[in-house]
Amino acid sequence: xxxxxxxxIMPTGxxxxxxxxxxxxxxxxFGIPGLSNMPIYDELLDYLVNxxxxxxxxxxxxxAAHAADGYARISGKPGVCTATSGPGSMNLVTGLITAYWxxxxxxxxxxxxxxxxxxxxxxxxxxxxxxxxxxxKYVVQIKDVGEIPLWIKNAFYLATTGKPGPVxxxxxxxxxxxxxxxxxxxxxxKVLGYKPFKTIVNPADVVKAVKILxxxxxxxxxxxxxxxxxxxxxxxxxxxxxxxxxxxxxxxGKAAIPHDYPLYLGVVxxxxxxxxNNALLEADAVLIVGARLSDRTLPSYxxxxxxxxxxxxxxIDPTDVMKLPIKFDVELYGDAKKVLNMLVEGIKEIxxxxxxxxxxxxxxxxxxxxxxxxxxxxxxxxxxxxxxxIREVVPSDSIITTGVGKHQMWVTxxxxxxxxxxxxxxxxxxxxxxxxxxxxxxxIARPDKVVINLDGDGSFLMxxxxxxxxxxxxxxxxTVVFDNRSLGLVRQVQELFFRGRVVGVxxxxxxxxxxxxxxxxxxxxxxxxxxxxxxxxxxxLNDSVASVxxxxxxxxEFALPQLPPGGSLREVILCDPRKGC
Amino acid sequence: MTRGRVVRVVCHYRDASILENLVSxxxxxxVDIEWFYGRMVDENGLYEVYLxxxxxxxxxxxxxxxxxxxxxxxxxxxxxxxxxxxxxxDGGGTAEVVKIYIPRGSKSECYSWGEKCG
Numbered sequence: 001x002x003x004x005x006x007x008x009i010m011p012t013g014x015x016x017x018x019x020x021x022x023x024x025x026x027x028x029x030f031g032i033p034g035l036s037n038m039p040i041y042d043e044l045l046d047y048l049v050n051x052x053x054x055x056x057x058x059x060x061x062x063x064a065a066h067a068a069d070g071y072a073r074i075s076g077k078p079g080v081c082t083a084t085s086g087p088g089s090m091n092l093v094t095g096l097i098t099a100y101w102x103x104x105x106x107x108x109x110x111x112x113x114x115x116x117x118x119x120x121x122x123x124x125x126x127x128x129x130x131x132x133x134x135x136x137k138y139v140v141q142i143k144d145v146g147e148i149p150l151w152i153k154n155a156f157y158l159a160t161t162g163k164p165g166p167v168x169x170x171x172x173x174x175x176x177x178x179x180x181x182x183x184x185x186x187x188x189x190k191v192l193g194y195k196p197f198k199t200i201v202n203p204a205d206v207v208k209a210v211k212i213l214x215x216x217x218x219x220x221x222x223x224x225x226x227x228x229x230x231x232x233x234x235x236x237x238x239x240x241x242x243x244x245x246x247x248x249x250x251x252x253g254k255a256a257i258p259h260d261y262p263l264y265l266g267v268v269x270x271x272x273x274x275x276x277n278n279a280l281l282e283a284d285a286v287l288i289v290g291a292r293l294s295d296r297t298l299p300s301y302x303x304x305x306x307x308x309x310x311x312x313x314x315x316i317d318p319t320d321v322m323k324l325p326i327k328f329d330v331e332l333y334g335d336a337k338k339v340l341n342m343l344v345e346g347i348k349e350i351x352x353x354x355x356x357x358x359x360x361x362x363x364x365x366x367x368x369x370x371x372x373x374x375x376x377x378x379x380x381x382x383x384x385x386x387x388x389x390i391r392e393v394v395p396s397d398s399i400i401t402t403g404v405g406k407h408q409m410w411v412t413x414x415x416x417x418x419x420x421x422x423x424x425x426x427x428x429x430x431x432x433x434x435x436x437x438x439x440x441x442x443x444i445a446r447p448d449k450v451v452i453n454l455d456g457d458g459s460f461l462m463x464x465x466x467x468x469x470x471x472x473x474x475x476x477x478x479t480v481v482f483d484n485r486s487l488g489l490v491r492q493v494q495e496l497f498f499r500g501r502v503v504g505v506x507x508x509x510x511x512x513x514x515x516x517x518x519x520x521x522x523x524x525x526x527x528x529x530x531x532x533x534x535x536x537x538x539x540x541l542n543d544s545v546a547s548v549x550x551x552x553x554x555x556x557e558f559a560l561p562q563l564p565p566g567g568s569l570r571e572v573i574l575c576d577p578r579k580g581c
Numbered sequence: 582m583t584r585g586r587v588v589r590v591v592c593h594y595r596d597a598s599i600l601e602n603l604v605s606x607x608x609x610x611x612v613d614i615e616w617f618y619g620r621m622v623d624e625n626g627l628y629e630v631y632l633x634x635x636x637x638x639x640x641x642x643x644x645x646x647x648x649x650x651x652x653x654x655x656x657x658x659x660x661x662x663x664x665x666x667x668x669x670x671d672g673g674g675t676a677e678v679v680k681i682y683i684p685r686g687s688k689s690e691c692y693s694w695g696e697k698c699g
Contacts, residue, residue: 129598134605138651141596158651192593192626193652195694318695319645333695 010179014039020152034084036111039176059465063437065095070441086124097135101428105159106166114174137165157189161196199334210346216285225252226290235340255423275366277569398450403435403459406488409559433462470546513550610639648692655693659684
């Protein structure tokens, strides 16, 4: 009679990582394997086979971080990416700082060289903590295999609470291979020296804010990304309706407001709509919701100070407000959704009906006046009209991503968001190459939606290698390339502010976008007019693979309106000065 | 006396990156540090770190950024500090002196994760 042995399989650190991800509800990991995160992949295989977690092999780690970011922005859940040590982890940097600047919850798991190799300039060694601590919300290097479950839990907690942001967990390879006697799964996160911001609002301040808004003759709501992240669109709209109050937004806040709402005036700021800039200048009371008033939104603080303007600020982070050289009449700290609800209830309680006939009339007048500068159709493919055609063809709930460059500014001014959370773009960092990988992440988050990357040629070429990922994984995203054969926005700045001394920005005829798409197995379209665009887009919507639509745009086409660098909202440039405007 | 302000940071030590973080918060805002020292105050890795910081228009921003840095419990600002002199371990000439700066009862501000404290 043989002897029976009970085989006990002791889990490795890598197993703990993957199981911890599963326990956090992770459905997809974007990444690239290498020597130092390979044990994670080895354990991940079982979860892939069981279809508990999906893996998407990106073509560059920057793309993995952007894809995780795009996934997070569309799903509202943390996006996860992984990279190996050294170049792999360092390639995440651009993607992670992009997520950090826009408060997007991303968790990055990086493999590190074994502990005994650290500090010896070992093969593919990089100081992940040293680098990432400056470009992420937090970075932790694991010291002991037993810490892994707690720190994965902590990473998700930190990424999603307070101001969301990217968190990096760096794990030496020997710890990924080390075994533990038993698995210990923490029920709660534990991070010493961290307190998520609270919603603490004094009822008297709510009353004061309500009074200001009701008594104002020209009130205005400025919506920032805080409204996007707290899903507070409904509350903003309700408040606007009750107060008969126009809305303007930051670039990231644009995604929170349906543009068919008649009181929405567009994005304010450096590349903002002139009517939005003017409304901010003329308003006598401004309610700012979830915006930190960056230099892109408000290049000159003097536009908001003085003139007796009453200012109310809603912000999750009091220190954002304390840093500003602006005195607010009321400061309300907390989650935008909760605080807006308090204001709505406060207004309902008072029950005062307001009439804003002259202010609404003025706002309409501004919209009409500036339209004549925007919607010029004098031949060629005009960006505003290209966007109008796309808007007409694609479903109202289509998700749009963008790269960075002139096309992003055209989207800022002319893309009509019809459903909340259907536009994602790199606002704070202005990262070229964001659009395509972010679209991959967005499509995986919402496979039921049409996802379109509106990109520029310069921006697309920075991460277009990830088109291979879209094809391999049957992710039928559509990329529209505004092809002006140049780094157009830089060119525009040289034209306008460097005495027309154009240098280092023009591309040659090297790239054939149709052939490029086809070489990856995607479908390519080259359009020459609006009808062509319409038909190509309809075909692309029915394509089962990714597609690229190339639209030729005149190199001299400016992205306007814009302000001079550091200029006032009063100094808006509306039309091309080279044309005698 | 230090020529600027004295900042006391109470923080939790996991690894030495917390010290890098404290210093780089000032560096990123172009604020100069004249001196700093710290010590562990309990067995759980709670530290107090003192920094002598030059006056700068970015000073408040740096303090606020520090007060929302993960692992930092609170940040206090003092208007002045006196120092006491101690011979260095190596002894020797009069230049071999270690100065320990001690804030003197002039705390003006304290911040912790968006709240004013103390």
